[in-house]
Amino acid sequence: MTQNRTATITRKTKETDISVTVNLDGTGKSDIDTGIGFFDHMLDSLSRHALIDLMVRCKGDLHIDFHHSVEDTGIVIGQAIAQALGDFGGIMRFGHAYIPMDETLTRASLDLCKRPYLIWKVDFRRDKLGEMDTELFKEFFHALAGNGGMCLHIENIYGENNHHIAESCFKATARALRTAVTVDPRLGGKPASTKGSL
Numbered sequence: 199m200t201q202n203r204t205a206t207i208t209r210k211t212k213e214t215d216i217s218v219t220v221n222l223d224g225t226g227k228s229d230i231d232t233g234i235g236f237f238d239h240m241l242d243s244l245s246r247h248a249l250i251d252l253m254v255r256c257k258g259d260l261h262i263d264f265h266h267s268v269e270d271t272g273i274v275i276g277q278a279i280a281q282a283l284g285d286f287g288g289i290m291r292f293g294h295a296y297i298p299m300d301e302t303l304t305r306a307s308l309d310l311c312k313r314p315y316l317i318w319k320v321d322f323r324r325d326k327l328g329e330m331d332t333e334l335f336k337e338f339f340h341a342l343a344g345n346g347g348m349c350l351h352i353e354n355i356y357g358e359n360n361h362h363i364a365e366s367c368f369k370a371t372a373r374a375l376r377t378a379v380t381v382d383p384r385l386g387g388k389p390a391s392t393k394g395s396l
Contacts, residue, residue, distance in 0.1 A: 203379075205281035209274050213266040214258040220278040222379050224251025232256040232271055234264050236328035237338075240368045241271075247372035250279075250379075268334040272341030279346045283379065286310055286347065286396050288387040293377030297370040302357030306370035310378045312347040312396045316340045319353040320367060324360045335364055339371070347396075350374075 203222040210216070228245035230238045232254060245252035254275070258267030283289065294307040304320075316339055322332035343350040352371060357363045382390070389396045 203282045203284075205278045207274050207278045207281065209270065209277075211270070214256060214270040216257075216270055216274045217253075217255045218271075218274040218278045219251075219253040220275070220282050221251035222279070222282050225249060227251045229253045232267055233258065233260050234267060234328075234330055236330040236364075237264070237268060237271075237334075240335075240364065241275075243365060243368045244372045244375075247369050248376045248379075250372075250375070264330055264334060265337065268330075269337045269341045272338040273345045276342045276345030276348070279375075279379075283310065283347075285389070286312060287389045288381050288383075288385045289390070290378055290380045290382050291390040293374035293379075295370045295373035295377075297366045297373065299357075299362040299366045299369075300359065302359060302362035302366050303355045304357070304363065304366035304370045305353055305355060306367070306374045307351045308371065308374040308378050309349040310347060311349055311391075313349055314344040314347060315349040316343045317351040317353070320363065321354070322360050322363060323358075327360055327364055332360065332364065335367065339367070 206219040208217045226246040226249045228242045230241045256271050291310050296305045318336045
């Protein structure tokens with residue numbers, strides 16, 4: 199397990215130019231600029247409730263749509279988390295959370311196992327929140343899980359307000375991630391696995 203659990207990843211394509219820095223042992227400070235207001239709000243919430251310091255700069259082809267920026271940001275954040283975790287040894291590995299927001303309840307369960315998977319049971323009643331397409335939330339979490347080595351299950355159990363539904367997904371994932379990346383000194387740096395490795 200790395201002692202300094204920080205990482206900086208940059209990714210530049212014809213569609214996006216992204217830089218992400220994470221500190222898994224931070225205090226939830228964020229500095230986010232993707233050019234997508236609602237997405238910035240969600241990433242700030244992810245950082246704050248995971249207690250992970252997160253800096254994101256994304257310049258994307260927003261004149262086309264937001265898809266590339268949202269998905270690629272998920273890719274780079276996931277890569278940065280995985281790099282900061284090193285060999286994934288010594289961490290709690292699993293985390294889960296139920297997050298209520300007024301009439302809405304969402305749960306997230308997460309396994310940092312290097313075997314990516316996403317279960318997404320979330321429905322929206324509107325196509326957009328602000329200017330952001332609600333279908334892009336699944337794309338973000340799919341990219342995050344795939345590149346962060348996460349098995350991630352997110353389910354909106356009930357809710358009506360689409361803002362609450364989206365935000366509770368980010369907060370639940372954040373709280374699950376906060377638990378999963380926590381170092382357990384009893385593991386002595388070894389992975390929490392009967393196999394001896396992940």
